[in-house]
Amino acid sequence: MRRRTEPPGLTLAERKRQLVRDELGDAALRLLARQGFEETTVDQLAAAAGVSRRTFFRYFASKEDVVISFIGLVGEQIVAEVEARPAGEPPxxxxxxxxxAVTVEDFTENREKSVALIRHTLQIPALRARFAERQDLLRDDIAEALARxxxxxxxxxxxxxxxxxxxxAxxxxxxxxxxVDGHADPAxxxxxxxxxxxxxxxx
Amino acid sequence: MRRRTEPPGLTLAERKRQLVRDELGDAALRLLARQGFEETTVDQLAAAAGVSRRTFFRYFASKEDVVISFIGLVGEQIVAEVEARPAGEPPxxxxxxxxxAVTVEDFTENREKSVALIRHTLQIPALRARFAERQDLLRDDIAEALARxxxxxxxxxxxxxxxxxxxxAxxxxxxxxxxVDGHADPAxxxxxxxxxxxxxxxx
DNA sequence: CCGAACTTGGCACTGAGTGTCAACTGTGGC
DNA sequence: GCCACAGTTGACACTCAGTGCCAAGTTCGG
Structure with a gap:
């Protein structure tokens, strides 16, 4: 099954998978920025990364997911960090x-990309909706982390x-x-x- | 175009339209409660109200909308009430x-129906997502009402x-x-x- | 009775998302 | 080197949501 010894933490197959996923994400973001979200079909997204439509859906659950999944990652990290904070600290x-801890460094380093991502997410109705949905779920997770x-x-x-x-907040x-185009100290x-x-x- | 004199406040055509909408909503809620949200197609919803698929979409923008639109109504009323509150009052x-002001009476009178509606909305992922989306939009509206x-x-x-x-809250x-099945004072x-x-x- | 406005149903179409299967690829064991 | 095996991929077919369009009613005022 899985390899027992994983050199840098990941299997070769897993790193490969991540590579495809990244490529898919990058291509999608480029294409979406150019011709808009609603105007772009999943077929185009898949074609832009050189894979089939079907494969696209093996990496992302939905069209919105290409954009939103970044936030999903951030969410997971936030939950982990929350849980690690000292118990005496106010919520x-x-x-x-x-x-x-999760965002400052990342935002400072990838300013432009982050700004573009946030803009899209907040401006395009379909994305804003998914963002709200994610936040809703994340709220439960954070509450549970606070409790634990x-x-x-x-x-x-x-x-x-x-x-x-x-x-x-x-x-x-x-x-x-x-x-402000990311021209401010995130912290x-x-x-x-x-x-x-x-x-x-x-x- | 619209009638200039509207006896009880609404045109006949408008009341008729409301009637169809109500029937559609009632039938949908009954059907959804029985066989679940994902398991029910729009065709079934339309058929249950004796109307074509196409007509269904003339009354509701989406399948989720049949359930969620109730909340949209409540939202509008809340915004209006907020705006009418005295300016000195804390937000x-x-x-x-x-x-x-908007909900207490309504919930007390239609306890069972309200409980069922809330349950569905919070439990079914697709509905919960739309609910979060609506809340997100409503937040802006309420903030603007507070400002005005x-x-x-x-x-x-x-x-x-x-x-x-x-x-x-x-x-x-x-x-x-x-x-608690609505067995508590809403206020x-x-x-x-x-x-x-x-x-x-x-x- | 006539015409304008509105509603309805049917039809065709796009596009998202899913199930299935056969072909391919890499990996490990022998 | 060869073979089994697990995972990945693309192709195809399918369901279903949602929309545009049009032709046939219905209603209401003049």
Missing amino acids: AVAIREAVK RQDLPEPTPRLHFAAGLGLL FAGALKHWAE AVLDAAFTEAGKAFAL | AVAIREAVK RQDLPEPTPRLHFAAGLGLL FAGALKHWAE AVLDAAFTEAGKAFAL
């Missing part, structure tokens, strides 16, 4: 720091709200950062968004 | 009271977060209320959810 801080972090069997409502508001920061933008979010429900 | 309170209410040209980030957290209350459940949400980001 809001844990989420904020987790988000920062402090040895609770399951998340309290309050942790759910904390996770939700944290994601709202994250999304708000993304939007703002993309609006500062995130901090500002979280601070502002914290004040939103004051009475 | 969180404005939203809470607006939601209460206090004569701001456009919503501040803080108002966006308030709108978002308000909707999280609303959704949380819906979930909880459905979980109390909402109040509790909003209070809890307000504490979620405390440091």
Whole structure:
């Protein structure tokens, strides 16, 4: 089955698979940026990467998934980081720091690509919808991570709200950062968004 | 074109249209409850209401829309109520009271139907996704209503977060209320959810 | 009774997403 | 080198959502 000894952590086949996936993703992003999301069919996406339509769907569950899957990756990492934060830390801080740990470096290094990705995601209705869907699912995962972090069997409502508001702050920061073309310190933008979010429900 | 004098507020044609829409909605909800969402095709939905497939899509933009459109109605009303709240009131309170004004009576009167609707929406992935999408759009609308209410040209980030957290509280209350089969005072459940949400980001 | 506006159903079409199968490729064991 | 085996691929066929178009009703005002 799987190889028992995996030199750098991955099987050759797995690295190959990742290569195809990357190529598919890159080609798709280029094509979508050029002719728009709705105007591009999956056939074109597949052709652009030199594979069949059927193969495209073996790598991505849907057309939207090519764009959104990046966010899925980020989500997984955020969940892992949240869980690793010290149990005594307030949920809001844990989420904020987790988000920062996952995104800041990445955004700074790939500024242009990140900006383009965020723009597309927030502007094209179909993508925005999928983004909202992902966030919805991610909220549950983060709430559970927050609970595990402090040895609770399951998340309290309050942790759910904390996770939700944290994601709202994250999304708000993304939007703002993309609006200034990524010409701002991601960490500062995130901090500002979280601070502002914290004040939103004051009475 | 439209009639100039509309006796009880609506044209005959408009009331007729509403009738068909209601019938379509009722039939759909019955059918979906019986055989599940994914397992039901639009053809069946249309047939159940004695109408052609094509006509179905003249009343609802998508299959999900039959279920979700109820929420769209509620959303519009909430936006209107929010805008009508006094300008001095904190955003969180404005939203809470607006939601209460729109939903409490309705939920109390149509308990069973409401519970079923909420259950479906939150449990079936495709519906949950559309629900998240609607919430996402509604958030912007509520934020704008909050801004108009206090004569701001456009919503501040803080108002966006308030709108978002308000909707999280609303959704949380819906979930909880459905979980206890609607055997709880909707107003109390909402109040509790909003209070809890307000504490979620405390440091 | 007539014409304008609207509704409806039927038909054809595009495009997303899935199941299935046969051909191919690489890997490991012998 | 050869063989079995697991995984990948492309091709084909199919279902189903959603849309454009048109011809046949229906309704209502004049």
